[in-house]
Amino acid sequence: MGDPKKIFVLTGAGVSAESGLGTFRDRGGIWARFDPMRLATPEAYAADPDTVLDFYDHRRRGVVAAEPNAAHVALVRAETRLAARGGHLFLCTQNVDDLHERAGSRTVVHMHGELLKARCTACGAVTPWRDDLNRTSACPACGTVGRMRPDVVWFGEMPMQLDTIEDALAAADLFVAVGTSGAVYPAAGYVRQARALNIPTCEINLEPSDNAEAFDDARYGPASTALPRFLADLGL
Incomplete structure (x- = not known):
């Protein structure tokens, strides 16, 4: 070359x-074990934020522990x-x-996107984030509670x-x-x-x-x- x-x-x-x-699309990959439409779409987050955030909390912990x-x-x-x-x-x-x-x-x-960042859906601010996310998490920029999500691209997003x-x-x-x-x-x-x-x-x-x-x-x-x-x- x-x-x-x-x-x-x-x-x-x-x-x-x-x-x-974990990989995603091979045999035994993440999307072979979990339904991405229930865990990785804006609609899933709107319908059941606790389940979506918990899924990404587990993945974030894995990233932090990996080398x-x-x-x-x-x-x-x-x-x-x-x-x-x-x-x-x-x-x-x-x-x-x-x-x-x-x-x-x-x-x-x-x-x-990046799993070790969180985005506020109220003000759009992106913040480094290594801890769990839940509906009591407040945006460091605007103070809004319950509007933080992983700063990753979900299915249906650009x-x-x-x-x-x-x-x-x-x-x-x-x-x-x-x-x-x-x-x-x-x-x-x-x-x-x-x-x-x-x-x-x-x-x-x-x-x-x-x-x-x-x-x-x-x-x-x-x-x-x-x-x-x-x-x-x-x-x-």
């Missing part, structure tokens, strides 16, 4: 799976080495955990920072998807956008994704080993 200077990396749940955080793995660390190393060459690694994640940041990644775009992501993709000279199902749009469509722009593409996954046929290259195996090997092949 040559000597890329601007690498666009899209990560999904498979990157954090080896840190103990970055070798895949997260490899991306930090690649970011540093690429910058030393005058290049840039753009890291876009579908994950709502903070493991990329804790590993040391400097700039991470969370297109599906992903975040799409313009920034589209601009970075258009400027890239390599597109890499790591640990993604290839089933959730718009992220699943980025590989075809890259192909249309003649940008080389590679999938790194435990097994072929739903859109695996769209990639030029593929490396299969656990992200903690397959990703570092791929980046090492690039000299990163």
Whole structure:
């Protein structure tokens, strides 16, 4: 794949799976065990906020307890080495955990939001939040009680920072998807956008994704080993 200077990396749940955080769409994944329409929509939150908040409280505790793995660390190393060459690694994640940041990644775009932040539906303020959320939680900005929700993108809501992501993709000279199902749009469509722009593409996954046929290259195996090997092949 040559000597890329601007690498666009899209990560999904498979990157954090080896840190103990569940994936969503594979066998035994979160949405195989729970109904997302009852737990991850604005309508579910409006109808039964206690159940929705409790579900995300359990997930938040899991994120706080988890640690970055070798895949997260490899991306930090690649970011540093690429910058030393005058290049840039753009890291876009579908994950709502903070493991990329804790590993040391400097700039991470969370297109599906961040679980360790809460948003007030009364005033719109977003606040770092590591504790449980419930209907007695007050907004630190406006003081309203009972209007706090996880700052994550639910089904039926628009992903975040799409313009920034589209601009970075258009400027890239390599597109890499790591640990993604290839089933959730718009992220699943980025590989075809890259192909249309003649940008080389590679999938790194435990097994072929739903859109695996769209990639030029593929490396299969656990992200903690397959990703570092791929980046090492690039000299990163």
